[in-house]
Amino acid sequence: MLKYEPLDRSRRALLGGGAMTLAAALRPWGALAGGTKLRIGVIGSGHIGGTIGGLWVKADHPVLFSSRHPEELKDLVGRLGPLAQAGTVAQAIAFGDALFVAVPYGALPQLGQDHGGALNGKIALDACNAFAARDGPIADEVERNGIGITSQKYLPGTRLVRAFNTLSYIILVREANHPDPKLAVPIAGDDPEALQVASGLVRDAGLEPVVVSKLADARRFQRGEPGYGQPVTAAELKQKLLLAP
Numbered sequence: 001m002l003k004y005e006p007l008d009r010s011r012r013a014l015l016g017g018g019a020m021t022l023a024a025a026l027r028p029w030g031a032l033a034g035g036t037k038l039r040i041g042v043i044g045s046g047h048i049g050g051t052i053g054g055l056w057v058k059a060d061h062p063v064l065f066s067s068r069h070p071e072e073l074k075d076l077v078g079r080l081g082p083l084a085q086a087g088t089v090a091q092a093i094a095f096g097d098a099l100f101v102a103v104p105y106g107a108l109p110q111l112g113q114d115h116g117g118a119l120n121g122k123i124a125l126d127a128c129n130a131f132a133a134r135d136g137p138i139a140d141e142v143e144r145n146g147i148g149i150t151s152q153k154y155l156p157g158t159r160l161v162r163a164f165n166t167l168s169y170i171i172l173v174r175e176a177n178h179p180d181p182k183l184a185v186p187i188a189g190d191d192p193e194a195l196q197v198a199s200g201l202v203r204d205a206g207l208e209p210v211v212v213s214k215l216a217d218a219r220r221f222q223r224g225e226p227g228y229g230q231p232v233t234a235a236e237l238k239q240k241l242l243l244a245p
Contacts, residue, residue, distance in 0.1 A: 037059075037060050037061045037062060038061055038097045038098055038197070038201070039061070039062045039063075039064070039095055039096055039097045039098075040053065040061050040063045040064070040097070040098055040099070040100060040201075041063075041064050041066065041091075041092030041093055041094075041095045041096025041098075041099045041100070042063060042064065042066060042092060042099075042100045042102070043066055043089055043092055043093070043099060043100065043102070043103060043111065044066075044067065044103035044104075044107075045065040045066060045073055045076065045086075045102075047168075047169040048102040048127050048164060048169050048172075049065065049102035049103075049127075050065065050076055050169075051172055051173050052100060052102070052127070052164055052172065052205055053065055053084075053100060054076075054079075054080055054084075054173075055172075055173070055176050055177075055204075055205040056205060057080045057081065057084050058080075059204040059205070059206075060083065061083065061204065062083045062084075062085075063080075063083060063084050063085070064085045064086070064087050064091060064092045064095040064096065065077060065084065065085070065086050065087075065092070066086070066087050066088055066089045066091060066092035067089075068089070070086045070088055071086075073086035074086065089111070089115065090115065090118065093115055093118045093119060093122065096122065097123075098122070098123040098125065098197055098201065099119075099122050099123065099124040099125065099158075100124075100125045100127065100164075101124055101125065101126045101127065101128060101155070102127045102128065102164075103128055104128070104134060104135060105128045105129060105130040105131070105134075105135045105138060105139070106130075106136055106138055108128060108138075108151060108154040108155060109138070109154045111155065112156060116156065116157065119155060119157055119158050120157035120158070121157060121158075121159065122157075122158050122159065123158070123159045123161070123191075123193075123194045123197050123198070124155060124158040124159065124160050124161070125161050125162075125163045125187075125201065126151045126155070126160055126161065126163070126165070127162075127163060127164040127165045128151065128165065129147075129165050129222070129223055130142040130147065130150075130222075130223070131223075138150070142222065146215075146216055146219035146222070147162065147165075147218055147219060147222040148160070148162050148188055148189075148214070148215030148216060148217070148218030148219065149215055149216055149218075151215075151218075152190075152215055159189070159191040159193070159194035160189060160190075160191075160194070160215060161187055161188065161189035161191075161194050161195055161198040162186075162187060162188045162189065162215065162218040162221075163185060163198050163201075163202065163209075164185060164202075165221070165228075166185070166227060166228045166229060167183075167185075167229065167230075167231060171183075171231050172205075172207070175206075175207070175231070176205055176206035176207060177206030178206070181208070181233040181234065181235065182206065182207055182233070182234070183207050183208065183231060183232075183233070184207070184208050184209075184210045184230070184232055184233055184234040184237040185202045185205075185207045185208065185209055185210065186209075186210045186220075186221040186237060186241070187199065187202065187209050187210065187211055188211070188212045188213055188214060188215055188217050188218040188220075188221075189214070189215055190215050195211055199211065208233070208234045209234075210234050210237050210238060210241075210243070212227065212241060212243065220241055221241075226240055226241060227240065227241050
């Protein structure tokens with residue numbers, strides 16, 4: 001396992017990128033002005049977390065990948081190079097200017113309970129999907145109330161954006177950074193600045209964000225709904241979801 005250490009100034013002074021430019025312009029991100037990239041903490045570094053986090057590393061974002069067993073991430077961070085580190089969930093939360101949450105949905109309540117204070121005010125991109133066979137009764141709650149509302153309930157205080165939950169990691173990594181028109185990634189959130197940061201991070205992953213609307217509307221692209229499992233362009237996804245072009 002790579003020992004967690006704060007990135008030194010020379011490794012953080014990387015130029016360019018949509019999310020960096022955007023972040024410098026937003027009020028909460030003024031400290032990132034001057035050419036630095038967003039530091040991203042990944043909570044849950046399996047197929048989706050490892051894949052999307054890896055795309056951000058390739059876009060020059062420093063990323064700390066975390067799991068309950070960070071020593072198991074040695075090969076992942078070794079392949080990705082010096083901008084990738086491994087650590088605990090607590091370290092990822094402290095490290096990240098933004099967080100990417102990709103854990104089994106049933107783990108969200110415990111995550112919020114264990115780290116609620118540290119999560120408060122953090123922009124968090126939530127890619128978790130609920131499966132009844134794996135996650136139990138919380139999957140019924142998702143069906144009743146919608147996944148965006150349910151995720152916000154269990155991660156209170158976060159500036160939550162639903163993102164990267166609709167397609168398999170195989171499709172995402174295959175389609176990332178293709179020529180335009182790029183693969184669409186639907187996102188939804190209640191915080192306008194968080195949505196802008198999430199949009200920039202989707203673009204830095206080599207994909208195209210489609211803002212669906214508020215968290216309540218994230219149910220439109222949860223499992224079983226029209227926006228789920230759609231490997232299409234932004235224009236095609238907007239047409240399927242009856243969004244303005």
